[in-house]
Amino acid sequence: MNAVAESRLKRPGSLEKNPRLSQWVRLHRDGTVSIYSGKVEIGQGILTALAQIAAEELGLALGRIRMVAADTSMSPDEGVTSGSLSIQDSGAALRRACAQARALLLERAASRLGAALGALRVEDGSVHAAGRSTSFWECADDALFDCDVDEAVAMRLPRDHRIVGKAAQRSDLPDKIAGRPRFIQDMALPRMLYGRVVRPSHGFAGLVSLDESKVKSMQGLTAVVREGGFVGVLAEREDTAVFALQALRRAASWSNGDSLPQDIHAWLREHAVEHRVISEKEDAAAQSRAARTLEAVYSKPYISHASIGPSCAIAQFEGDKLTVWSHSQGIFNLRRDLAIVLGMHEEAIVVRHVEGAGCYGHNGADDVALDAALLARAARGRAVQVQWMRDDEFAWAPCGPAMAFTLHAALDSQGDIVDWQHELWSNGHSSRPGRSENPALLAAWHLEKPFQRPSAINMPLPAGAADRNAIPIYDFPSQRVVNHYVREMPVRTSALRSLGAYANVFAIESFMDELAQAAEIDPIAFRLRHLKDPRGRAVVDAAARRAEWSRWKPAEGRGHGIGFARYKNLGAYCAAVAEVEVGHEVRVNRLVLAVDVGLIINPDGVINQIEGGAIQSTSWTLKEQVKLGARGIASLGWEDYPILKFSEVPAVEVELIDRPELPAVGAGEAAQGPTGAAIANAVANALGLRVRGLPLTSERIIAAIERQ
């Protein structure tokens, strides 16, 4: 790690909020170590990477590390597992905590053995000196770690790493591949009841009527729970709960909510309430060299999380204490909002993390936890498990926001960009729990005394949200970037993997290609002449080399394209080259990605995240858009929301550039923007015309051909 770069930070990572060593690490007599992290496994392999960091600094075998699932009663509060920050937040904290734990253990071992520190021989927790021996497990006690983590503690040098930087098998996969219970959906507590919540597929103002007689005679139905517009069922058997749900959906009548705009991008442009200039620099001399200007309009639709496993939670009251098991990304924030809705003290609620299906942002996990808690109030102390149905998830989980863009640039006679303007229109990209006086939990807005639905907000730059990656990484003499914020939300929006970065990078990188074409310069050469950042240049070069960019042979219906970004302009660098074939539909044949995440903790973990991110982005880019009906979301099943299938998945090659001397950053959101842009550019290269609205479906391509 780069000691100079890191020492500028006051308290690294999550140590700022959780400074005590005892919050992070505990040794056990049986030779294992419990590591407490507030970050959670959401399918990204983070617990394995954090265990590698802990084992490395403690100098122990990886197999001795037990990652304790996050739990509000005993884990450090590390906020939300999001933003590709777990390696920075939790990893940086654990690295220091474990380095210090080892130093303290060695000091104590030395004094026990009556030997100098330098005389100790240490192997996997066993300590020997002068013919005597002890172990970390004998030396550890609660008092030893009852101190603040010393942020200046000496850590292992990258050249001495034995575990960090080497591929490690994911610790959770043996269970998942053997089919053993592992997910919250698989948990079964004694005498647990099954719950389902009855909601219409559209936004609604309230419940008009509900004919409960349809289910009254159902054997095994424990309760129909009604609180205002919140309706749920409890049953002894899960199939009974589902049958009752289906019956009550037909027996309920709901008042209509607001109607939805049909041209969402035009609507966004008309409804912005804040117009923030987020970057502005002017060079009149450069602007005066403008020889020609270009302008283009891009768009991205609402995108669904579309996890394969619908959200699930378990809740149980014991007296006035509530325990909730949840796959939330932010268990402390969830607890805070649950306390508001339920009128409880936070201390009376424990939220325990249990793994769920793949999570790509703020999905229904938190909402279903409130559903389970509300139903548990009627369960007389029995645990209640609620899993959303597929259409619940599509209709009610927040979507990744639709976005609209206008880009404008000027080229001089040499083909250099002398002026750049980027405007974007979007709802906020976060309406997560724990951030507002109004709880961000779905059922809260439908109760007898409803809470007000909070609007999605944007986190500030430099990470940003709607404007994430809106400021170009290229070096332009003049530029202006404006974020037009739309508060009113026709569709509930929140964080979806990479937030605004995916579409900002799609727009910027599409426009860079349009400008390169206007300047009659190769797209890669064009980027490099505007890009000074050496790490950025290195990934662009590496992707171009690996894809043999310069040896591409043009052919009818085939194209190649490049996309590049540094995630958040602060995180991982990624360049993608796409090779496509355009017939009736677009087919991506090959993706080549080059990535720089600084110090690599688990190379295979990084590759897996980049591959997965690239394939998911291919799906978004080619196929995905949430369809809107007059009253609500019309994509309620896989037939209305197709995603990429096995036979449509491209070959993906990933090249890692290791920078062991630089801080480690996350990989989970690096590939989305560059991949989408590379595909769009490859399609334009194949067709000789540009499709500027996502997704790149055959309808849009035909429309673009007809416009030409």
Add this chain to the structure above:
Amino acid sequence: MRFSSDCPIFASVGEQFRLIVNGASSEIEASADTPLLYALRNDLALKGTRFGCGNGQCGACIVLIDGHPTPACDTPLWSVVGKSITTVEGLATGGRLHPLQNAFLAEQAAQCGYCTSGILISAAALLAKNPRPTESEVRAALDRNLCRCGSHNRMVRAVLRAASDRAP
């Protein structure tokens, strides 16, 4: 929301069904219209078969019924009486993982793992029929299974690895 018009709301509860799952026979008391999925997960505690969509479109709940890969979420109990059902828990034999499971571990062929069980079953059905499939045959055989994390290529490599490991 869509509902099937013949939704079995008042199906009688309490009928007895004998199921043969992973070679073992068990008696289950449930409605005839109960989807096999819930019987496997809740009555037999075989949680490896997972709910994804409820109408056979995602493949997370695929099991073998007399050797045919079939979604358990829209297969009613009455239709599987006397048939041989294999779930992901039945792939291992004598405490040893199925070659596909070993290959999935070797290739680290998963991210979240929620779709994995259904994909293992689809792949097992393919290899039973076609022990040396080509890559495109593997992809075609897995097209009924959705994966959202983007682990497709790893899983395809794992199936090909399992096929070549088993070949003489």
